[in-house]
Each structure stands twice: as C-alpha cells, then as structure tokens.
Ligand SMILES: Nc1ncnc2c1ncn2[C@@H]1O[C@H](COP(=O)(O)OP(=O)(O)O)[C@@H](O)[C@H]1O
C-alpha cells in the first residue's frame with residue numbers, strides 16, 4: 436500500500452458540498468485538489484486548485500482529471516461504473532467500482548444485504564406494472580415504492596397507504612422500482628464509519644436523524660440509544676463495510692423499529708449529510724477521515740468533543756430573499772456552513788449549521804427556534 440503525502444493531488448468526481456469539504460480537508464493538510472463538475476463555479480470548484488468542467492458521466496473528462504491526479508475519490512455514488520473502471524485502470528480510486536455497482540441499484544444492494552444475512556425491511560422487485568401488483572400482494576400496505584436508481588432526498592419514491600395510491604405508484608414504475616414494507620420506526624440513526632485499506636475500522640458516534648418529506652432536517656449526536664443497541668449498530672455497519680470490501684467513509688442508515696430491532700435502510704459509500712456534525716464536533720471530520728483511508732494514512736480518533744445538533748438549511752428559507760442570519764450568527768454556540776450555491780430552490784441543500792454544548796434535547800429545541808426565526812421576516 437502506497438502512502439500519499441502532502442503535495443500529492445486528490446481528484447474528486449462530483450462538485451457539490453461533499454466535494455467542497457473533501458477538498459477543504461485536503462487543502463488544510465497540504466494536498467492539491469481537482470474536481471470534475473459541469474457547473475462553472477460549483478461548491479467544490481470554488482475551493483479546488485483546478486477544475487475539469489464536464490458532467491461526471493463524461494469519461495474523457497474523468498480521464499483528464501485522473502491524468503492530473505495521484506488518487507481519486509467521489510462524492511456521489513451514481514458515477515457510471517464503466518467510467519470508474521476506466522479511471523481505476525489509470526490511477527487508484529476509492530471506493531472501488533465493485534462497491535458502487537452493488538450500492539447504485541437499490542435492488543442489487545438489498546439482495547446483497549439479504550444474501551449476507553443483514554436485517555432489513557421486506558422488499559420485492561417492481562420492475563413493471565405486473566411485478567408491482569405481485570409485490571403489493573406480497574408486501575401489502577403500508578409500503579413504499581422506490582426507484583432502483585438515482586433516488587436521493589426522498590426523490591423517486593411513492594408511499595402506498597392503500598389502493599388509492601396505486602395510480603401514482605404505476606407512474607413511478609415506468610422505471611424499475613423496488614417495493615418495501617413501511618417500517619413503523621422508533622427513530623432513524625446512522626453509523627458513519629471509515630474503513631482503511633488494511634481493513635481497520637473507526638466509528639463516529641452514532642447520529643440520530645430526523646427527516647421531513649424525505650429530506651434530512653436534523654441530525655444529532657450522541658443518539659439517544661442504549662450502549663447495547665449502539666454496539667449492535669456498529670457491529671452491523673462494520674460487517675456491511677467488510678462484506679463490501681469498502682475503503683473510505685461509509686454511512687449506514689438504519690431504522691430502530693418499535694421494540695428495538697435494527698434494520699438497515701440504505702448504505703452510502705461516501706461522506707454523508709448525517710456525518711456533517713463531525714466537522715466541528717469531533718476530533719477528526721468525516722472528510723479528513725475519508726481522505727486518510729484512501730491516502731494510506733492511519734485512521735484518526737473520532738472523539739465527540741461536545742453534544743451537537745446539525746440542521747440543514749434548505750432553499751425554502753430563501754423564498755423571500757436571504758434568510759435572517761442574526762438568530763444564527765449571533766448565537767455563540769452556532770457554526771454556519773454555506774455551500775456557495777447561487778440558485779436556492781425549495782428542498783435544495785444550501786448549507787447547514789451546527790449547534791454545540793449543553794444536552795442534545797435542548798439543542799434540538801434551540802435549533803428549531805433558530806430555523807423558525809431565520810425564516811421570519813424582520814419586524815414580525
Ligand atoms: N421502509 C421504510 N419505512 C419507513 N420509512 C421509510 C422507509 N424507507 C424510507 N423511509 C423514509 O424516507 C426517508 C428517505 O428514504 P431513503 O430510502 O433513505 O432514500 P433517500 O435515498 O432519498 O435518502 C428515510 O430516511 C425514511 O425517513
């Protein structure tokens with residue numbers, strides 16, 4: 436295994452906020468960075484040494500990035516795998532194309548996890564209208580239909596509470612889907628871990644995730660779960676990373692079902708929104724830890740330095756112009772992270788903030804208050 440030292444160049448496939456913070460972590464440590472992204476000045480391109488301006492599906496452009504890099508990683512798991520294989524023939528890439536091929540397709544991912552014996556919600560392939568009716572007959576209601584490819588932030592999903600929801604579901608199966616049982620969960624958590632090239636694993640403290648309309652709203656740590664449950668979650672997550680042969684950071688989203696059973700929801704083979712709290716509240720951030728794994732450096736300690744809540748700032752806050760910043764910036768325990776995106780849209784992640792100190796319960800209430808006040812026009 437070759438160790439890449441400061442002065443080497445990291446190439447990043449994909450130029451959003453995850454790429455931005457990977458690049459900033461690399462820069463801080465004295466590495467050079469380049470990014471492949473179609474936008475003229477996206478979140479990552481703003482902070483990289485060089486920018487190959489093309490879509491992440493453009494193989495020639497990806498090879499150009501590879502030519503100018505010593506090692507490559509990605510911020511998005513939907514990079515076409517033939518492109519990733521072509522790039523890995525030239526330069527080391529982490530994670531491996533094999534991992535992506537399993538993760539990219541929800542059905543393949545679920546079948547892989549099932550074969551390996553991991554607990555998850557019951558599911559059935561629904562690649563056509565006929566398969567959908569068979570799947571509904573088997574799984575029943577309530578259930579959730581999800582596109583197999585390219586879903587994120589709850590996009591490409593349709594909830595089925597009963598027959599009245601079948602027309603919407605039929606529209607969704609115009610592309611292959613998977614139908615899964617709806618879990619009546621107590622809470623959602625994620626285990627963010629890093630696995631290095633030798634197979635060593637380090638865990639970040641488990642995060643408690645709260646979604647609204649399928650989009651992560653708040654993430655907090657430490658999660659309010661027992662040590663036994665936390666150990667079980669870490670064991671499942673590490674076994675999944677091991678089974679995949681993953682290198683780098685990986686986020687494993689889980690449901691804690693009523694009664695306490697853990698079920699894997701989905702896996703992201705990369706840095707993740709629910710790990711943003713680590714940048715500011717842990718001894719090492721998920722971004723540096725990801726780089727360490729891929730650069731051949733030992734993984735760092737992940738101590739939680741303070742209880743923390745991360746709140747996403749969605750484009751909805753921009754509908755009447757910029758949000759009110761004072762409630763956030765005048766709070767001495769709040770840290771702002773803005774992604775440098777110039778086109779706010781409802782549901783689009785524009786930034787996030789961390790709130791530190793005290794206990795998680797009061798931090799969640801306080802984060803809610805800040806969000807409310809940021810969206811309230813001045814004078815009200
Ligand atoms: N089977 C399920 N049961 C209950 N809630 C679910 C289920 N699948 C998804 N959800 C809810 O929708 C959110 C987004 O779904 P997810 O599968 O994680 O897709 P995405 O790729 O959009 O994150 C989850 O975090 C959870 O809140």
Ligand SMILES: [Mg+2]
Pocket residue numbers: 688701
């Ligand atoms: Mg998810």
